[in-house]
Amino acid sequence: MFETPRLRLREFTELDAPFIHALVNDPDWLRYIGDRQVHSIDDAIGYLRAGPMASYAEYGFGLWCVEDRATGEAVGMCGLLRRPTLPGVDIGYALLPAARGRGIAFEAASATIERARTVHALPSVLAIVLPENAASIRLLERLGMQLVGPRALTPDTPPVLLFECSFHTRGAL
Numbered sequence: 001m002f003e004t005p006r007l008r009l010r011e012f013t014e015l016d017a018p019f020i021h022a023l024v025n026d027p028d029w030l031r032y033i034g035d036r037q038v039h040s041i042d043d044a045i046g047y048l049r050a051g052p053m054a055s056y057a058e059y060g061f062g063l064w065c066v067e068d069r070a071t072g073e074a075v076g077m078c079g080l081l082r083r084p085t086l087p088g089v090d091i092g093y094a095l096l097p098a099a100r101g102r103g104i105a106f107e108a109a110s111a112t113i114e115r116a117r118t119v120h121a122l123p124s125v126l127a128i129v130l131p132e133n134a135a136s137i138r139l140l141e142r143l144g145m146q147l148v149g150p151r152a153l154t155p156d157t158p159p160v161l162l163f164e165c166s167f168h169t170r171g172a173l
Contacts, residue, residue: 001064004111007104009064009078012052016065017044019074022096029094032133055081061120063092066108068099075099078108080116080125085153086162089116090126105139113143117167124166128153131161 001010012020021044023029024036038047055062063079076095083090091112093105116122127145129136140163150159 002111002115003069004107006069007075007108007111008067008069009108009111010067011056012048012063012065012077014045014048016074017041017048019065020044020048023077023094026094026096028097032130032136033094052077052079058082061089061116064112066093066095066099066104075104076108078105078112080112080120080122083153086126086128088124088126088164089120089122090128091116092127106142109139109143113165123168124164127163127165128160129163131159137161 001008003009018041021038021041024033024038024044024047036047038044052062052064059080059082061080063077063081065074066076066078067073068075076093076099078091078093080089081092091109093109093112095105113125116125125145126148127140128151129140131137131150143165145163145165148162148164151162152159
């Protein structure tokens with residue numbers, strides 16, 4: 001779909017179900033993103049169909065599989081999400097433990113933000129992060145995103161931190 005010097009970002013297919021099963025059951029995913037109840041390969045296929053694949057069909061974007069260009073190995077996901085609890089499109093990302101600490105998240109997220117601006121003509125990109133996720137906060141700041149403040153996504157959940165990268169000087173949230 002699109003590439004960076006080290007990565008290829010492409011749409012997920014059902015063939016990615018074993019990778020998704022591993023990623024969404026990683027302890028850091030469970031801690032910082034939450035349990036998506038993906039306990040089997042069939043659950044992973046359902047997650048892909050209802051999440052990324054449905055988003056591609058409805059919005060023309062979604063979470064993309066991040067592959068290492070040199071090996072073709074899936075190392076994570078990164079992409080754009082439209083959530084009913086947010087006033088705009090947000091970026092999401094997650095990597096397997098072996099891919100962390102190598103600048104892959106920054107490379108994938110930078111390319112995703114640029115794609116949001118140029119291909120999808122979005123006025124801004126949001127991001128949400130738990131206050132205790134220091135690594136993600138540092139990444140968002142490095143990407144040039146600005147802290148908007150805490151935001152409760154639903155009345156029964158604790159607030160998350162909302163960040164924004166605006167592509168225009170006007171119209172920030």
